[in-house]
Amino acid sequence: xxxxxxxxxxxxxxxxxxxxxxxxxxxxxxxxxxITDPKQAKQLPEIAREYGLxxxxxxxxxxxxxxxxxxxxxxxxxNQDPVxxxxxxxxxxxxxxxxxxxxxxxxxxxxxxxxxxxxxxxLIDQGSRVLAIMGTSLPSFWxxxxxxxxxxxxxxxxxxxxxxxxxxxxxxxxNTTWQWHTGxxxxxxxxxxxxxxxxxxxxxxxLPVTVLSLLNSAVMVRVTRSSMLEALGKDYITAAKxxxxxxxxxxxxxxxxxxxxxxxxxxxxxxxxLLTGVTITETVFSMGGIGQYAAQSAAIxxxxxxxxxxxxxxxxxxxxxxxxxxxxxxxxxxxxxG
Amino acid sequence: xxxERPLTLTFFAVVETIxxxxxxxxxxxLLTIGNPLPTAFPNLNVFLIGIILLATGILAxxxxxxxxxxxxxxxxxxxxxxxTDAITRILLPIMLGMQWIIFAVFLEVDIAILYYLTxxxxxxxxxxxxIRGVLQxxxxxxxxxxxxxxxxxxxxxxxxxxxxxxxxVMFYVSMAVxxxxxxxxxxxxxxxxxxxxxxxxxxxxxxxxxxxxPFGTMQGQYDIYYGCIWGARSALRxxxxxxxxxxxxxxxxxxxxxxxxxxxxxxxxxxxxxILAFPGLxxxxxxxxxxxxxxxxxxxxxxxxxxxxxxxxxxxxxxGEILRIKNEDYVEAAKSVGxxxxxxxxxxxxxxxxxxxxxxxxxxxGTVVLAAAALSFLGLGASPGYADxxxxxxxxxxxxxxxxxxxxxxxxxxxxxxIFISLFVLGWNLLGDALxxxxxxxxxxx
Numbered sequence: 154x155x156x157x158x159x160x161x162x163x164x165x166x167x168x169x170x171x172x173x174x175x176x177x178x179x180x181x182x183x184x185x186x187x188i189t190d191p192k193q194a195k196q197l198p199e200i201a202r203e204y205g206l207x208x209x210x211x212x213x214x215x216x217x218x219x220x221x222x223x224x225x226x227x228x229x230x231x232n233q234d235p236v237x238x239x240x241x242x243x244x245x246x247x248x249x250x251x252x253x254x255x256x257x258x259x260x261x262x263x264x265x266x267x268x269x270x271x272x273x274x275x276l277i278d279q280g281s282r283v284l285a286i287m288g289t290s291l292p293s294f295w296x297x298x299x300x301x302x303x304x305x306x307x308x309x310x311x312x313x314x315x316x317x318x319x320x321x322x323x324x325x326x327x328n329t330t331w332q333w334h335t336g337x338x339x340x341x342x343x344x345x346x347x348x349x350x351x352x353x354x355x356x357x358x359x360l361p362v363t364v365l366s367l368l369n370s371a372v373m374v375r376v377t378r379s380s381m382l383e384a385l386g387k388d389y390i391t392a393a394k395x396x397x398x399x400x401x402x403x404x405x406x407x408x409x410x411x412x413x414x415x416x417x418x419x420x421x422x423x424x425x426x427l428l429t430g431v432t433i434t435e436t437v438f439s440m441g442g443i444g445q446y447a448a449q450s451a452a453i454x455x456x457x458x459x460x461x462x463x464x465x466x467x468x469x470x471x472x473x474x475x476x477x478x479x480x481x482x483x484x485x486x487x488x489x490x491g
Numbered sequence: 492x493x494x495e496r497p498l499t500l501t502f503f504a505v506v507e508t509i510x511x512x513x514x515x516x517x518x519x520x521l522l523t524i525g526n527p528l529p530t531a532f533p534n535l536n537v538f539l540i541g542i543i544l545l546a547t548g549i550l551a552x553x554x555x556x557x558x559x560x561x562x563x564x565x566x567x568x569x570x571x572x573x574x575t576d577a578i579t580r581i582l583l584p585i586m587l588g589m590q591w592i593i594f595a596v597f598l599e600v601d602i603a604i605l606y607y608l609t610x611x612x613x614x615x616x617x618x619x620x621x622i623r624g625v626l627q628x629x630x631x632x633x634x635x636x637x638x639x640x641x642x643x644x645x646x647x648x649x650x651x652x653x654x655x656x657x658x659x660v661m662f663y664v665s666m667a668v669x670x671x672x673x674x675x676x677x678x679x680x681x682x683x684x685x686x687x688x689x690x691x692x693x694x695x696x697x698x699x700x701x702x703x704x705p706f707g708t709m710q711g712q713y714d715i716y717y718g719c720i721w722g723a724r725s726a727l728r729x730x731x732x733x734x735x736x737x738x739x740x741x742x743x744x745x746x747x748x749x750x751x752x753x754x755x756x757x758x759x760x761x762x763x764x765x766i767l768a769f770p771g772l773x774x775x776x777x778x779x780x781x782x783x784x785x786x787x788x789x790x791x792x793x794x795x796x797x798x799x800x801x802x803x804x805x806x807x808x809x810x811g812e813i814l815r816i817k818n819e820d821y822v823e824a825a826k827s828v829g830x831x832x833x834x835x836x837x838x839x840x841x842x843x844x845x846x847x848x849x850x851x852x853x854x855x856x857g858t859v860v861l862a863a864a865a866l867s868f869l870g871l872g873a874s875p876g877y878a879d880x881x882x883x884x885x886x887x888x889x890x891x892x893x894x895x896x897x898x899x900x901x902x903x904x905x906x907x908x909x910i911f912i913s914l915f916v917l918g919w920n921l922l923g924d925a926l927x928x929x930x931x932x933x934x935x936x937x
Contacts, residue, residue: 166765174781290917292861294868295884295909302891302905306898425770432773433865437888451776452870454783463777467769 160475167467168221171460172214178456227461230450236461240443245336246315247431247442250361252337255427257366258373263416265370266377270412271404273382281374288371293430297364297437304360311359313438320353361434369426376419381412414485421477428466496561503604504558510597511551518544543582547597550576558604567629570608577601646929653929656921663915666723674720686721687876688713697890697904707903710886713876715903719911721878726915729794729863730856736798738852741805746836748806749813760810763803771800772862779871790873793866797859805848812844819843846930850923857919864912880915883908 221227227236269281304311316324316338324331334341338354384390385408393403432444439445447462521541550572557569580598647653666673671685678689692712700707706715744763748756766774778796783789816822817840825839866872867881875882887904894900 162761163764163768166761167768170765171777174778177781177785286917286920289858289920290861290913292864292868292881292884292909292912292916294865295905295912298884298887298891298905299909302899302902306892428770429772432776433868436869447773447776448869451780454780456780456784459777459780463769463773466773470770471768 157475160471164468164471167471168218168464169214171464171467172217175456175460176210176213227457227464230458231453231455236457239446239458240461240465243441243443243446245442246440247435247444249337249339249358250365250431250434250440250442251427253358253362254365254369257362258370258423258427259420261366261370262373263377263413266374266416267381267404267409267412269374270378270381271385271408278378281378284367285371285375288368291368293364293368294433294437296368297360297434300360300364301437311356313357313360313440315354315357315441316350317353317357320350323347323350357438357440361438361440364437365427365430365434369423369430372426373416373419373423377412377416380415381408384408384411387411414481417477417481417484421474424473425466425470428469499607500558503607504555506600507551507555507558507604510600511548511555514544514548514551514597518542518548540583543579547576547579550579554604566608567626570605573601573605573608577605643929647925650925650928652921653925656918656923656925659914659918660922663723663727663918666720667727670721670724674714674717676721686725686878688718688721688878690714690876697887697901699900700903706907709883709904710889711876713883713886715883715907718878718883719880719908722880722883722908722911723915725790725873725877725879726860726863726912729790729797730860730919733794733797733801733859733863734852734855736794737801737855738805738848740798741802742809742848744802745806745809746813746840749810749817750832750836750840756810759806763806766800766803767807769800772865774800775862775866776869776871779866788874789871790877790879793863793872796866797862801855801859805851808851809844809848812847813840816840816843850927850930853919853926854923857916857923860912861916880908880912884912 225237227240230236230239265277265281265284269278272278300311301313305313320338323329331345331347332341334344339351339358342348342350342354385404390403390407393407398407428444431442432448434440435442435445436448443462443465447459450456450458518541521537521544554569554572554576557565557572577598580601676685676689678691680687680690690712691708691714694712695710697710698704698708698712704714704716706719709715709718744759748759769777775793775796778799779789779792782792782795787795822835822839825835830839863872864879864881864884867879868885870885872881872885873879884905887901887908890901890904892898
């Protein structure tokens, strides 16, 4: 409960911080975000006045916050598209990548971490070390480019983008029977009964999910490994061994449960690296998700989408950390009861 | 025993202090705003002079500190710093030409003080009868530290990864230092700025490696080899500026928060909470997008954004460490004998809490470069043509696929810069990991 109360001022602070960052721009420059035509450039002072950009800061903050909360208005992007709608439209592509990547990360992280921890300095441990070094040293965008070059340019297996040309033609044909339900290609294709579209979607997802999960699972592996090592050194392990339990039972029943607790804590922080990772992976594979949208806008200094994206990722990050805290208390009896 | 302080010593201490302040100011000025008199000195190597001035400034400051102090070893340390300072000062006329002999005036000051310090009366003031006596004292005083250092070196030798990491880092440092010899600047297209990559022609299509361009050319005919070599300079600079800036700000705020506690601590830590509520790179994007229209140069904007995102981590770390040792007996003891806050922090708290921060700093020197490269890749990095690994990779994005007959035709556009950047980050990571095992007092003796 205390966590929940702490999370609200942090979120509010994040909103104020983003607002303050934008305030660094002079009013005339912020007014230019509202114009649709270069010819209007001369009227910038009037536009600034009309939108209240010369008002005192707290009045502006009130207007901005009201627009944000009531109308869910994050401003317009460079194509005069409301940022909120643009993001909603692109959300499924991002969700699809993260949806497949996160279980893989957790599986690799926990399995490899437990194996590496219980086989210290053996081959599997060295393997996990190599993975960890890769995860921290390889630039994810470069890794993605190399994979694309090998598996698309060279072998032609896994193309970039969300779907191939035939699928796009099929979906956007005027007499198509295709219907969007969830916006996720791999799920909607099954609902529509089009198995070939499902296969196409999977083919397009393999590389981005690989890049995202391989590099991000490194942290999880390391954390699980070290907490596994710590757990194996505890007295209750010695006691369990002394009772004559098999190694398997000791490792999986006694040590693993306790080793998983730090791994759960880390998964809250993982959300941040996932959000960052998805921004880069989507750009490399041009998946058309919100990360790519923000990156493209940032490259041409189109402010509203980037600000909106930063705000949303902060909200997602804080809320997921909150969930992790609750989960943590639920799993660990020392916290639940203490 | 009250010793009478010679007036000349005080005079030299004043001179050295002023010298340090002047040099540090000019050095920072040159490094931050660039060439102050572009018309008078068009070919000034601002970066080099700035670095040297900063170095001599810091050395002068240390000298001044020991000239002011009455510590027994004061004059030994002051002499050592003075000598190093003098050697550093000679670098300027040697590297930049004889018109910089003007700095030799400062050199004269150094030599004068050095000469004065060798006089027996000064040595007796600092507490030694002669040099041998003082050296004896020095040896006794430094013995525990030397022992610790020898033990550290033994641990370093026993950790092969740390040696690999250190050699990778040294490799890049020497690459940065000798960049002008490895890839000579001065091509007409650079416009006199060695940080820009030379380009021959404007054709979009990259050209394969050839004797003239060992790594080939990329989109726009920029030389990849030149970019990779000079990219080491830009990477080291980004790493030092960003990690150093975050470290200084983070340490200052973290120490104040932890040492004074109360509402100040609460306010400062809630502020770090807010910044840590954002995924770092995404907040960086937002900051850069706002900083660039304000008229800040792109690379500077990236570095400022990375510092803003980076310092809270250091604050939290040092704060936790200080809170852990704040109530230890030795801190209480120091306070009870009347040590000032600054002294308690400097000689009792910092030495016992700084190691984890230094390890993170080492790791950061690599990861910060990775983050800057990622921003560069997203189109937010240095201005076009600037020798920067991230930018070279970003420009290769159009050349991942060759024609069907030869799908890997343009491999050189992204493989080479990618290897450079990965190795760089790997080097710092290995070094940081090894340092963690070596310096961590809980793991050290196991």
